[in-house]
Amino acid sequence: MIYFDNAATSWPKPPCVTEAMVRFMTDIGANPGRAAHRPANRAAGIVYDARKAAAELFHLSDPLRVVFTCNVTEALNCVINGMLHPGDHVITGGMEHNAMMRPLRRTGETGVEVTVVPCTAEGGLDVSSIVNALRPSTALIALNHASNVVGTLLPIAEIGRIARANNTLLLVDTAQTAGAVPVDMEADCIDLCAFTGHKSLYGPTGTGGLVIGERVELSRLAPLKRGGTGSRSEQELQPDFLPDKYESGTLNVVGLAGLEAGIRWVMNRGIHAIRDHEMNLTSKLIEGLSGIPGVTLYGGSDARRRIPAVSFNIEGMEPSEAGLRLDEEYSLMCRVGLHCSPAAHRTIGTFPRGTIRFGMGVFNTLAEVDTAVQAVACLAREKG
Amino acid sequence: MKQDSYAVILVHSTNHALRVQDVLGKNGIAAKLVPVPRQLSSDCGVCVRVNRIDKETTASVLSATGLETDGLYDI
Numbered sequence: 001m002i003y004f005d006n007a008a009t010s011w012p013k014p015p016c017v018t019e020a021m022v023r024f025m026t027d028i029g030a031n032p033g034r035a036a037h038r039p040a041n042r043a044a045g046i047v048y049d050a051r052k053a054a055a056e057l058f059h060l061s062d063p064l065r066v067v068f069t070c071n072v073t074e075a076l077n078c079v080i081n082g083m084l085h086p087g088d089h090v091i092t093g094g095m096e097h098n099a100m101m102r103p104l105r106r107t108g109e110t111g112v113e114v115t116v117v118p119c120t121a122e123g124g125l126d127v128s129s130i131v132n133a134l135r136p137s138t139a140l141i142a143l144n145h146a147s148n149v150v151g152t153l154l155p156i157a158e159i160g161r162i163a164r165a166n167n168t169l170l171l172v173d174t175a176q177t178a179g180a181v182p183v184d185m186e187a188d189c190i191d192l193c194a195f196t197g198h199k200s201l202y203g204p205t206g207t208g209g210l211v212i213g214e215r216v217e218l219s220r221l222a223p224l225k226r227g228g229t230g231s232r233s234e235q236e237l238q239p240d241f242l243p244d245k246y247e248s249g250t251l252n253v254v255g256l257a258g259l260e261a262g263i264r265w266v267m268n269r270g271i272h273a274i275r276d277h278e279m280n281l282t283s284k285l286i287e288g289l290s291g292i293p294g295v296t297l298y299g300g301s302d303a304r305r306r307i308p309a310v311s312f313n314i315e316g317m318e319p320s321e322a323g324l325r326l327d328e329e330y331s332l333m334c335r336v337g338l339h340c341s342p343a344a345h346r347t348i349g350t351f352p353r354g355t356i357r358f359g360m361g362v363f364n365t366l367a368e369v370d371t372a373v374q375a376v377a378c379l380a381r382e383k384g
Numbered sequence: 385m386k387q388d389s390y391a392v393i394l395v396h397s398t399n400h401a402l403r404v405q406d407v408l409g410k411n412g413i414a415a416k417l418v419p420v421p422r423q424l425s426s427d428c429g430v431c432v433r434v435n436r437i438d439k440e441t442t443a444s445v446l447s448a449t450g451l452e453t454d455g456l457y458d459i
Contacts, residue, residue, distance in 0.1 A: 036420075231429055241400075244399065
C-alpha cells in the first residue's frame with residue numbers, strides 16, 4: 001500500500017510515539033496536576049516535557065506559553081472567538097481552510113469586519129495586498145503557513161514584520177508545516193502559532209496547541225472554555241495565568257506522551273533533512289505528473305515554495321472516481337474533493353469539482369512516487 | 385532522629401511547579417514536587433520542595449530568572 005494522505009494525518013508513526021503512549025497507559029495512568037502523588041507528578045512531567053519540546057520546536061524560551069488543545073481547529077477558535085470583538089478588523093487570505101474560515105465568518109456575523117485578501121491562482125499571496133488591507137482597527141492578521149490544497153507556502157516572516165510595524169498581531173495556522181518546515185516564532189514575528197500534533201509532528205490525533213507569544217495581552221484573549229485546572233481550587237473564577245487560563249479539564253495525556261515523542265523524533269531527524277527529502281519527493285511527483293497528457297496540476301512548480309501536498313485533476317474523470325480507483329486498483333490512498341477548503345478551491349478555479357490530492361510525508365519514497373505517477377498515467381490513458 | 389529541614393516554593397499551578405523544578409535542576413539544585421503543606425495554603429495542588437541548605441541559592445536563582453512564584457517558605 002502507498003499512503004499518500006499525510007496532509008490529512010501522517011501514517012505510519014515512528015515506533016517511539018506508540019511506545020511512549022503505551023508506557024503512559026501501562027506504567028503511569030494518573031491525572032496531571034490533580035494530586036501530588038508520584039504517578040500524578042510523573043503524568044504532569046510528561047505534559048511539561050511535551051510543552052518543552054513544542055517550545056523548542058517553535059523557538060520560544062518559556063514552555064508555559066504552550067497551551068495544549070485537542071487540535072489546530074480548537075487553537076484557531078480560541079484566538080478568533082477569544083480576541084475579536086464587534087468593530088475589530090481582521091485580515092485573512094483566499095487559501096484558508098474552514099478551520100480558519102468558519103470561525104472567522106461566524107465573527108463576521110457578530111460585527112467583526114473580515115477582509116479576505118485574494119490569492120493568486122497558484123495559491124500565493126502578494127504582501128502588498130496585506131499592507132493595503134490594513135486599517136487602524138486591524139486587530140489580527142490570520143493566515144495559514146501553507147495551503148492544505150496546493151501546498152503553497154505564504155511569506156509568513158514578511159507578513160509578520162508588517163504586523164509588528166503596524167501594531168497588530170499575526171496568527172498562523174501551521175497545520176501543514178509544523179515539523180515539515182522550520183517555524184521560528186521569534187524570527188518570523190509570529191504572535192500566535194496554532195499547531196496540530198498528528199500531521200508532520202507524527203503524534204496521535206487529538207493533539208495540538210496554541211503557542212502564545214509575548215506581545216499577546218492575556219487580558220485581551222478570553223478562553224474558549226472554563227473549568228477545573230487543578231490550580232486555584234479555592235476560587236470559582238478562571239485563573240488568569242498561562243497555561244491554565246486556556247486549559248480546562250483533564251488533558252489528553254496519553255496523546256501528549258505520543259506528541260512529545262513525535263516532536264523529539266522530528267527534531268532528532270532534523271527538520272532540514274526532512275524538508276530536503278520531502279522537496280525531492282515533491283519535485284519528482286510534479287515532474288512525473290506534468291508529463292502525463294490530460295493531467296492538470298495546481299500550484300507552483302518550485303518545490304522550495306511548497307510543502308509535499310500536490311493537487312491535480314485528470315481530464316474526463318471525477319476526483320471521486322479517481323480516488324476510488326487509486327485505492328481499489330492501485331492500493332494508493334489519497335484524498336479527493338474539496339479538502340474542507342472551499343475558498344482555496346475557488347481561488348485555484350476548482351470549485352465545486354475539487355481535486356485529487358497526494359499528501360506525502362517523511363516515510364514515502366521516490367520509488368512510491370514513480371509507482372503513483374504510473375498509476376495516474378494509466379487512469380489518464382483510459383480517458384484520453 | 386532529627387527531621388530534615390526543607391523550604392518550599394509555592395506556585396500558581398503544577399505547570400509552574402514543573403517549570404521551577406526544571407530551572408532549579410539546571411542550576412544544580414535538587415527540587416521535588418510535594419503536596420502544598422496545609423499550614424501554608426488551602427490550595428489542593430503541589431509545590432516545590434528544596435533542602436533548607438539550598439534556600440538562599442534558590443532565592444537568587446528565582447529572582448535572576450524572573451520566574452513567577454507565590455513565595456519561598458521554611459517548613
